[in-house]
Each structure stands twice: as C-alpha cells, then as structure tokens.
Amino acid sequence: MGSSAGPPVAAPGIEAPDVELTDISKRFGATEVLRGIDLTVGRGELVCLLGPSGCGKTTLLRILAGLVQPDAGRVRIRGRDVTGVPAYERQLGLVFQSYALFPHMTVRDNVAFGLDARGIRGPEAGRRIARVLELVHLGGLDRRYPRQLSGGQQQRVALARALVLNPDVLLLDEPLSNLDARLRQEVRDEIRALQQETGITTVLVTHDQEEALTMSDRIVVLRAGVIVQSGRPLDVYGAPRDLFVAGFLGDANTLRGRVDPGGDGVVFVTSCGLVVGLDASRAGAAGPAAILLVRPEAIEIGRGAAAPVGAFAGVATVVRYRGATVDLGVRLDTGDELRVLKTLPGYQDVRPNERIWVRWDVRDGVLLPDETART
C-alpha cells in the first residue's frame, strides 16, 4: 500500500489520530454515496456520524471496517494506511445493528470466535472471555444461546465479542435501534460508561439526534454524502451551520427576513415586519436575505397585554401540556408564528387565545444565510 496519494501520516512529535479518513468517495452505480469525506478521530474520542437514512453514514462506517472499499481516498488507522486491507486484517471491533450473533454458538463461543481466529485459545482465551463478560455484566450467562437472551443482553454479547479483541477502534452501527425506548436509555448510558471506562476510540452511526447529543464527544452531521458540520454536541446544537442541521438536531423556529444594518445597531426584519435585535458579532456572517433561528426553549414568555421593552406581543394559539414540559404556539401581532417550549416549574398557566408576550436573548438568535432566497 503506497501512501503517496495522501498527506503525511503524522506530523513529527504529534501522535497520529486513531482514525484518519482523507478525501473518501464512493458511488454505487449512478448514486454518489460519499463525496470528499475528511474525518479524524482522536484517541479515546467518541464520534457520532449523524444523518438521515441514505446520507452515507453507514457506508462510511463500512469503509472504515473494510467491508466496503472506497472509490477514492485513504483510510488510516493508528497511522497505518489500511486502504485495501481486508476486514479480517484490521484490528477493529464492529457491532451491527442486528448484533449478528452466531445463533448456533453459545455466548462464550461467540466471544471466543475472534480470539480463535487469531490463534488465542486455552487459558489465555478463557481469562479474556471471563474479563470481558464481567465488563459487560454478562457473567454467568456464557452457556446461553443468543435466542435465550433479551435484546439488551444480545447487544452486550455483541459488544463483548468486539471488545475482547482489544480493537484499535470500536465501530457501532445504530446500536440502540433494536431496543425499546426504556431499554434504549439504559443501554445508551451503559455504552457511554463502558467507552469512558475502557477509553476506546469509538465511531457510532445513528439517525437519532438524542443518541448523538447524549453520547458523543463530537457529532459529525452528514447529508447526501457530505459532512455538513462537525463539532461538540453543545456547539452544533447551539450554532447549527444551516437549516438542515438546525432541523435535524432538535426543533427550531425559523424566521425569514433580511438584515438591516441601518440605525442604532444591526437588526433583523422578518418578512412580516417584526424587528429583532441581533448579536452584532454574528450579524456580519449572513447576506441581506437571511433566516433567524431561535430554539423553542430559548424563548421566555409572560402573560398580559402589556409587553415589556424588547418583548413582542402576541396570542397563544395552542397550549399542549406534555407532563414535564408545555408546548406553546404563539402568533405575534406582526403575524410571525413561533413555537415555545417551557418546563413546568415557574410556568404560568397560559390559556389558548390569551394575550402574552415573548422575548429572547439576542445571543440565542442564530443567523443563517437564506439559501432558498439566493437561488
């Protein structure tokens, strides 16, 4: 494998990242699945590949695993160029969405499979199997067959089977999608705890925003085969780069309008005529036609017709009580519609059609270029 096509393996003195993908492209027939993907994952980092189905995230994981060969680009793991190296020669732990446990083997034999393939047998294998089964809390179930286990237990066998080989990188393909909602939360926390405990570099593929937000050190959002945004969950959520990311990660109010640099301070004027103050440091980024994005939970509300300074008056159109939270629809007097999410303590009992006012911190407004207006 020559590495002439890519950049140098690592700068001197700097440890190579565990995963380094450079300019990966892949097409299946006429469909371009991935285009120019660059991605590095540092030692011990948990990176989430997030996107809707068909965005290429699973193909990217399979390229990393060696199950699919990229049309172009290089794959490096721990500094070693493994592009073209078959899956069985990569030191990776892969956990499938379906778990892919061998149905004719016991838990123990499933876990022993990879060790056996590497020539590790006897007491050494026994020790490692016992240790990993302890780690995933499956001690005592080693004689069971997969069909005798619950979904959560099967998931942990799949994890144990991958971890027992001390892989360079752990790859998880939609690890929670086959579990029911209550178990999902439990297993999510378990996987995260396990990952922190073992310090194993992990790449996780998911279409579930909550999974991505709660588990990852870094989220990589993919759309149509391209990385749209990459960053810490808080940063991606707080400052989405475009409407797609904003809509995919949580809910967002989108106000279309233009940036008006005149007068005292930069303001945003919505198409309905609402004038909103802008955080001056962010205002320069967008062109005249823009979208102002405000998260529903960032909006403060108050009852009564008299709006304080800086607040906007309107009417509550919908009040949806959801237990711990209340979901409100608000129509401002200018005609702009907003969604507001309030948590219960401190929430004032708003009735439908009641006059209320809303306001938000200018720093919570994210200005995005309006791509539909530009074209």
Add this chain to the structure above:
Amino acid sequence: MTTARAWVLLLPATLFLVVGFAGPIVFLGWTSLSVKDGGFGLEQYRRFLLDPFYRGFLTETVVISLVTTAVCVVLAYPLAYQLARTGARARSVLLMLLIAPLMIGDVVRGYGWLIALGDYGVLNQLLLSAGLVAKPIRLIFTPTGVVIGLVQVLLPFMVLPLAAAIGAIPVDLEEAALSLGARQGRIFRKVLLPLTRPGLAAGVVIVFALAMGSFAIPMFLGGVRVKIVGPLVFQQAMLTADWPFAAAISSVLFATSLLLLVAYTWLGGGARRGLEVVGR
C-alpha cells in the same frame, strides 16, 4: 370446523399417496415373495443377495450413488452461495439456468452425454486435437461416465435446498465473522456449514435417493458394463418377464436406500429440519 375443513383439503393428497405409493409397495412386496411353483418364500431374495453377480449390482449402485452425492455437495456449495447472495435479477437468471435442464428429459440428456463423452465424441475430439491424449479416453460405459451424467441431472436438487439454507443466513453474520478476523475458509467451516446443515441434509437425501433409483442415465452411459440396479429391474421385468425377481430386486433397492438415509439422518441430525428448509 376448521379441522374438518383441513381434513377435506388433505384428503386428495392422502388418497393419492395411498393408492399410488403405499399400494404398489405392498403389491411389490407380495409379488417378490411368490415362488415359481406357487406359494411363498424368500427364494428371489436369496437369488439376488447370495449370487455375487447380482449382488455386484447393489454394491456398485450404492458406490456410484455415494460418489454422485459427494460430487454434488462439493459442486453445489459455491453455486448455491452465488445463487443466494446475488441480487434479485441475477438470481432469477441463475435460477432459470439451473432449472432449465430439468425441462429436458433424462433420455434426451442421456443421448447428449453419449455424444459428448463417446470414444469419438466432442470431449475426446477436443482432447485428441489438443494433443493431450494419444488415444480416446474411455468414459461411456464406465462408472465415471455414469457419475458425470448423474451429477449433471441431480445437481439442481442439491443446489436448491442449499441456496434456501444460505439465503436464510443474514449477510451480517459473514461480515461479523470477517471483522472478527476470520477468512473465507473459517467462515465456511464455522458459520455457513453448521447453519446450512438442514439444507445439506435435504439435498443429500434427495440426490442420494434419486441416484439409487436412477434408470435412464445409467441405461445410456453405463450400458451393460456398469451394474446399476435400475436397468436390471427393467431388464428382469420387461425383457425376461421375471416379475417376482424384479419385485425382489426393487424391494432390496428400496430397503437399502431407506436404511442408508435413516442412518444418515440419524448421524447428520434431522431430516425433518432438512425437509423444513425445502418446504420454505
């Protein structure tokens, strides 16, 4: 109500089996026990099993059937894998190619092989002109020729249950094995083979039974030199008109097949599971 309806639906097949299968077997057994001067005895069986000339037919048939079955297993796995793992469109083409020979009768195929494998047939002409052999190699009227013919006729019956069994195994399992460090050989031995055992059992049962009872292919490719039971029965029944002897030979053939298959399924774990795979 439902059970009654189920019985009504089961009746035609049951009747057909009783009249067309169980009946003749009883009749066969009855005939085989009759003695020349009237009365009953095991004379026909003694004649077949104690005379080395006739017994040779039974052993050669068993050996040829076993070899045919083994060759079919080896050839069928790659074919079945390809069939099970390709896309839907390619699969229907492959399936068509696999099934197409079944639409041509055994007799036609027997003639075909005779032309292909004959002393101056297509194969020998090719070998001679290529200078690979000095004189034609003898294939027809040899056990090898019969095995070649039988394998060609019976291969689909091995491929189909195996393909069904492989198709039922998620690709994920193979990929998981790959990612765990297993190469193709290990994946076959540790994952595919154990999980396709029911399909394999079904294929073995069908191919072996059909080989044991084969008639047209050994008739053309075996001639008088290869001793196969099927043509012997035909000869005794139709040419010599020795019905009791033909019945006894048939009964022994039937019993031998049954015995070997029962032994196999006992050892190999489950004809019932195997047949379930075929039924899927």
